[in-house]
Amino acid sequence: MSRTLAVDTRDVSGAGVLSLGRWGVVGGALLIQMILGTVYAFSVLVEPFESAFGWSRTQITATASISLGVFAGTMVLAGGVLDRRGPRFTGLIGAGFLTAAFLAVSQMQSLAGMYVVHGIVTTGVAIALYLLIHAVTGGKRSPLADGLKIGVMIGVGVTSLLVAQTMIKGTASDSLWMFYLTYGFLGGAGIGFGYVAPVTACVKWFPRHRGLITGIAVAGFGAGSMIFAPSARWAIDAVGWSSFFLVHGIVCAVGLTLGALLLRNPSDDEKAHLGAVRHAAKEAGEETHWKDMLRTWKFWRLWVLFIFGATAGLMTITQLKPFATLQGLTAAQGAAAIAVLAACNAAGRTLWGAASDRIGRSRSMAAMFALQAVMMFGINALTGPTLFFVAAGWVGFNFGGIFALLPSATADTFGTRGLGTNYGIVFTGYGVAGIVGPIVGARVYDLTNSYAAAFTFAAILCVAATFIALFTGRTPREKAA
Numbered sequence: 465m466s467r468t469l470a471v472d473t474r475d476v477s478g479a480g481v482l483s484l485g486r487w488g489v490v491g492g493a494l495l496i497q498m499i500l501g502t503v504y505a506f507s508v509l510v511e512p513f514e515s516a517f518g519w520s521r522t523q524i525t526a527t528a529s530i531s532l533g534v535f536a537g538t539m540v541l542a543g544g545v546l547d548r549r550g551p552r553f554t555g556l557i558g559a560g561f562l563t564a565a566f567l568a569v570s571q572m573q574s575l576a577g578m579y580v581v582h583g584i585v586t587t588g589v590a591i592a593l594y595l596l597i598h599a600v601t602g603g604k605r606s607p608l609a610d611g612l613k614i615g616v617m618i619g620v621g622v623t624s625l626l627v628a629q630t631m632i633k634g635t636a637s638d639s640l641w642m643f644y645l646t647y648g649f650l651g652g653a654g655i656g657f658g659y660v661a662p663v664t665a666c667v668k669w670f671p672r673h674r675g676l677i678t679g680i681a682v683a684g685f686g687a688g689s690m691i692f693a694p695s696a697r698w699a700i701d702a703v704g705w706s707s708f709f710l711v712h713g714i715v716c717a718v719g720l721t722l723g724a725l726l727l728r729n730p731s732d733d734e735k736a737h738l739g740a741v742r743h744a745a746k747e748a749g750e751e752t753h754w755k756d757m758l759r760t761w762k763f764w765r766l767w768v769l770f771i772f773g774a775t776a777g778l779m780t781i782t783q784l785k786p787f788a789t790l791q792g793l794t795a796a797q798g799a800a801a802i803a804v805l806a807a808c809n810a811a812g813r814t815l816w817g818a819a820s821d822r823i824g825r826s827r828s829m830a831a832m833f834a835l836q837a838v839m840m841f842g843i844n845a846l847t848g849p850t851l852f853f854v855a856a857g858w859v860g861f862n863f864g865g866i867f868a869l870l871p872s873a874t875a876d877t878f879g880t881r882g883l884g885t886n887y888g889i890v891f892t893g894y895g896v897a898g899i900v901g902p903i904v905g906a907r908v909y910d911l912t913n914s915y916a917a918a919f920t921f922a923a924i925l926c927v928a929a930t931f932i933a934l935f936t937g938r939t940p941r942e943k944a945a
Contacts (some may be wrong), residue, residue: 492726493662501688530648532898538656543888555724562654679817686809770893777863816865840923
């Protein structure tokens, strides 16, 4: 059954805000993605928090899984907001959430700080629920919708007071829960809102080169990790983790806000100038509502590919620093390996995206997953800095390509008008991988003092992804080529 797709009429003129054309949008996208990419340097935080709180590696790594899971889940909600209000508004919401998360982490060790954190998280939950109701009701005013919103605010407030009085005692256990709530839930929500806005905006500005421009836009995610890993280690050693997160929160507030203000969708006149009208006519009939998308096997194909492909990368990223120590590398070499992975991650996003514009999304994904499988089977046997750096770069390069190919394939298959919501739903596969990959890696290590079984598991998933990508169909754009 055909459904009507809501057309975004916001954030198109750029009047009254920063507006530098489509390359200004790309610049804003890169700035946002660089800041969001700091989440990929999470392994730098593992050992400092082990020393500070005595938490196990599994407990700490669970925070990354929570953050990645919420990141992916929030993308659905953020995509709905994006399709209705545009990329600038959506990006600013992400800036607020992520800034609050990092500032809250900096204060979570003190009892007073825990109450502040609790208040910030409660506010974030209330806003998220408010936006969810707004999205479900389509923004329409009605007594029921208004009553639900008021009820949510009251319910969250009362629950917050009860939880604060009974659970917050200033212990290390409280700090762990605060870490989960701030870096995990609030930070994950910020990344979700911040990530989807620039990706979909860039796809709309460059309809003829979706793979390449998506790769360039999300390359900042890898570059951010490359810069963040060594600087974060130095800063934490110099001033401590609390002061580091305080400064990091302030930097995020400035950078994410500036990047969001640069984002906008092209107007109808600009689409015509870009040649997007002719391109859209060629793809007539391919615009798909998210409810119809969920009924197609093409959606489930992309979703499974996301899970299988991303699990290997996320497992490696969250455990790379401690894995480097296990393989005999120094702390400095481990941090350098993270930077290598991040640099190759950024390069892989751009190069795999460009390759997919030439040879097709399916062939590119099959090659990418096959190469990743080879490394997952052999990575545990690699020792010494040089080989370890090669392995880190290899994993990062192939993992990065996922984030250029999957949004492009989603746009090719289901259209761009509802891309925010559609890709947000596809992206929930990343959330599943974000839970499975880090936790499996950490749990296997806690049980065996080795990552061998975890990497073998990831390799098998990559082999399966290779065959799924190669033999289960092509996008409409590939068939038309």
